[in-house]
Amino acid sequence: xxxxxxxxxxxxxxxxxxxxxxxxxxxxxxxxxxxxxxxxxxxxxxxxxxxxxxxxxxxxxxxxxxxxxxxxxxxxxxxxxxxxxxxxxxxxxxxxxxxxxxxxxxxxxxxxxxxxxxxxxxxxxxxxxxxxxxxxxxxxxxxxxxxxxxxxxxxxxxxxxxxxxxxxxxxxxxxxxxxxxxxxxxxxxxxxxxxxxxxxxxxxxxxxxxxxxxxxxxxxxxxxxxxxxxxxxxxxxxxxxxxxxxxxxxxxxxxxxx
Amino acid sequence: xxxxxxxxxxxxxxxxxxxxxxxxxxxxxxxxxxxxxxxxxxxxxxxxxxxxxxxxxxxxxxxxxxxxxxxxxxxxxxxxxxxxxxxxxxxxxxxxxxxxxxxxxxxxxxxxxxxxxxxxxxxxxxxxxxxxxxxxxxxxxxxxxxxxxxxxxxxxxxxxxxxxxxxxxxxxxxxxxxxxxxxxxxxxxxxxxxxxxxxxxxxxxxxxxxxxxxxxxxxxxxxxxxxxxxxxxxxxxxxxxxxxxxxxxxxxxxxxx
Numbered sequence: 001x002x003x004x005x006x007x008x009x010x011x012x013x014x015x016x017x018x019x020x021x022x023x024x025x026x027x028x029x030x031x032x033x034x035x036x037x038x039x040x041x042x043x044x045x046x047x048x049x050x051x052x053x054x055x056x057x058x059x060x061x062x063x064x065x066x067x068x069x070x071x072x073x074x075x076x077x078x079x080x081x082x083x084x085x086x087x088x089x090x091x092x093x094x095x096x097x098x099x100x101x102x103x104x105x106x107x108x109x110x111x112x113x114x115x116x117x118x119x120x121x122x123x124x125x126x127x128x129x130x131x132x133x134x135x136x137x138x139x140x141x142x143x144x145x146x147x148x149x150x151x152x153x154x155x156x157x158x159x160x161x162x163x164x165x166x167x168x169x170x171x172x173x174x175x176x177x178x179x180x181x182x183x184x185x186x187x188x189x190x191x192x193x194x195x196x197x198x199x200x201x202x203x204x205x206x207x208x209x210x211x212x213x214x215x216x217x218x219x220x221x222x223x224x225x226x227x228x229x230x231x232x233x234x235x236x237x238x239x240x241x242x243x244x245x246x247x248x249x250x251x252x253x254x255x256x257x258x
Numbered sequence: 259x260x261x262x263x264x265x266x267x268x269x270x271x272x273x274x275x276x277x278x279x280x281x282x283x284x285x286x287x288x289x290x291x292x293x294x295x296x297x298x299x300x301x302x303x304x305x306x307x308x309x310x311x312x313x314x315x316x317x318x319x320x321x322x323x324x325x326x327x328x329x330x331x332x333x334x335x336x337x338x339x340x341x342x343x344x345x346x347x348x349x350x351x352x353x354x355x356x357x358x359x360x361x362x363x364x365x366x367x368x369x370x371x372x373x374x375x376x377x378x379x380x381x382x383x384x385x386x387x388x389x390x391x392x393x394x395x396x397x398x399x400x401x402x403x404x405x406x407x408x409x410x411x412x413x414x415x416x417x418x419x420x421x422x423x424x425x426x427x428x429x430x431x432x433x434x435x436x437x438x439x440x441x442x443x444x445x446x447x448x449x450x451x452x453x454x455x456x457x458x459x460x461x462x463x464x465x466x467x468x469x470x471x472x473x474x475x476x477x478x479x480x481x482x483x484x485x486x487x488x489x490x491x492x493x494x495x496x497x498x499x500x501x502x503x504x505x506x507x508x509x510x511x512x513x514x515x
Binding site: 031035045049177197203 | 284307
């Protein structure tokens with residue numbers, strides 16, 4: 001039992017190292033995941049910054065309000081990028097060799113997911129540093145830890161979702177589906193304004209979208225204080241979506257012939 | 259006449275290619291539609307801000323921005339498709355064929371313009387479904403379609419120039435985020451009086467702001483000659499720069515073999 005677990009952990013470590021190697025060998029691969037959320041953060045802050053003048057807006061700093069969304073957006077893109085890499089491995093036949101190896105399916109998926117979670121720290125840190133430069137509030141140690149945990153959780157969900165899509169369609173052409181769904185999941189929340197100021201369909205969707213809990217938990221330290229009541233719903237959402245999408249990804253692997 | 263037939267055929271191929279590749283069509287329609295839907299509802303109360311132009315809803319204001327965003331992305335997608343043709347050797351075969359060289363680029367641009375028209379119709383339909391009133395009626399709608407089509411053509415020249423210069427789809431793809439930089443630094447999503455600095459100053463001189471305003475005019479106010487002329491001037495400026503760059507890049511590519 002112990003020996004099997006050691007072997008599985010070693011396989012996971014090897015898959016994480018493989019992902020890290022890509023960053024070292026092709027540093028440009030990380031650029032889109034960093035650039036897109038940074039551009040969106042700076043752009044949306046410049047464009048919609050005046051919204052803080054509306055009565056009922058919860059902060060006078062739109063940069064502080066928007067930064068959690070951009071950090072989660074970066075995590076979503078990073079997770080989706082792992083799915084694109086998986087689709088590439090499937091296209092090249094490399095994944096067939098992984099499936100033919102003695103490594104259990106869950107080990108292959110875990111290696112992928114942990115790689116995404118770790119890599120999501122890069123865009124989050126970059127955009128967080130930019131946000132501090134342009135005047136966003138520092139969230140405090142507790143707020144920062146919660147924000148990074150939510151970022152890594154979102155990357156985990158995105159990696160599982162992208163793995164489901166990659167295993168279903170087996171082509172990199174499906175990448176818009178991986179990225180767009182994650183973008184929509186993060187944006188169809190209280191991303192642009194507090195719940196009370198949302199209008200139309202988004203007011204209803206944001207109320208029921210589980211990602212709203214993740215956005216609000218990530219935002220805690222940046223806008224207002226940190227509380228357990230504001231944190232636990234995000235933990236439940238991340239855990240539930242990881243289990244559900246992880247199960248679907250594993251089912252996709254079982255159905256993949258080699 | 260024969261040259262026109264070549265341009266039309268290459269344009270047709272370009273449109274078919276865009277519809278067949280999800281990674282080319284998705285950014286044109288899905289991303290601008292998603293942002294239009296989310297921003298119009300997420301920042302819908304912006305119309306209550308002092309200084310916001312009188313509009314029925316924020317959706318009315320954003321519609322032109324979404325159309326021009328889509329036209330910009332059509333230009334980018336056209337560039338990516340041309341670069342793929344270069345990578346796959348298809349352009350080399352066209353260069354060896356007895357057709358004028360400019361027809362190769364013109365065919366691609368015709369396809370890009372056609373995609374611009376498709377997206378303009380898509381967003382107009384969306385707008386009408388979700389209650390937008392085109393103040394200038396059918397003529398205003400036709401003018402919007404024309405302006406968006408010409409804009410896609412103009413932005414397509416920039417994408418084509420980059421494709422011809424680099425010959426690499428990933429390089430052209432890499433400029434995708436720049437589309438959003440240009441958009442955020444214009445009045446595509448918000449009136450310039452309410453933008454924060456330095457975006458406000460840049461937006462006041464960004465040709466894209468003039469183009470968006472010309473497209474938006476028939477929706478939120480009455481027809482205005484000066485704004486239409488400024489929009490057309492913006493399109494001519496972008497297209498002129500793009501065509502010059504295209505010509506230089508094509509000549510360089512032919513010289514280098």
